Amino acid sequence: MKIRSRVLPRAILLASFVCGGLAVGQSAQAQVSVNIAIGVPPPAPVYEVVPAPRPGYVWAPGYWDWDDHHHKHAWKKGRWEHERPGYVYESPRWIQSRDGWVLVPGRWDDHHGKGKGPKGYHCPPGHAKKGEC
Structure with a gap:
């Protein structure tokens, strides 16, 4: 199984901002997509x-x-x-x-x-x- 290395760090960074209590307006929405390729x-x-x-x-x-x-x-x-x-x-x-x-x-x-x-x-x-x- 392979996780694309460029997407995962961005997802982790975004999760740390969201879970870390960064104030974001209610209208702001983020979509994170992680593609997993399997054999x-x-x-x-x-x-x-x-x-x-x-x-x-x-x-x-x-x-x-x-x-x-x-x-x-x-x-x-x-x-x-x-x-x-x-x-x-x-x-x-x-x-x-x-x-x-x-x-x-x-x-x-x-x-x-x-x-x-x-x-x-x-x-x-x-x-x-x-x-x-």
């Missing part, structure tokens, strides 16, 4: 029966996550997500990179194609509509 591909998906449609919700199918404590994949069962008008849910998926297998987390994507910038960068939901990406 083991995920197993085949587990078959789950999709429940009957539920008004106002979207079914998010189950997926294999990485359990770092046990050093193996762990199945996360499917669940209902609150519907977000104007967005489609993209399930988590594993991709193979030069460093190994990386889990791309599930997300809500603007189904009109807006919110995606150069080189596949994905603008977080709500930010594109505000002109922040």
Whole structure:
């Protein structure tokens, strides 16, 4: 397993500021992303029966996550997500990179194609509509 060395120190530094009592305005929000590449591909998906449609919700199918404590994949069962008008849910998926297998987390994507910038960068939901990406 490999943790990208540039991201982790930033995450630790940010955590030390947040946990250390640094005063930050309520509107300030930080997002920390740590990519972990593993050498083991995920197993085949587990078959789950999709429940009957539920008004106002979207079914998010189950997926294999990485359990770092046990050093193996762990199945996360499917669940209902609150519907977000104007967005489609993209399930988590594993991709193979030069460093190994990386889990791309599930997300809500603007189904009109807006919110995606150069080189596949994905603008977080709500930010594109505000002109922040």
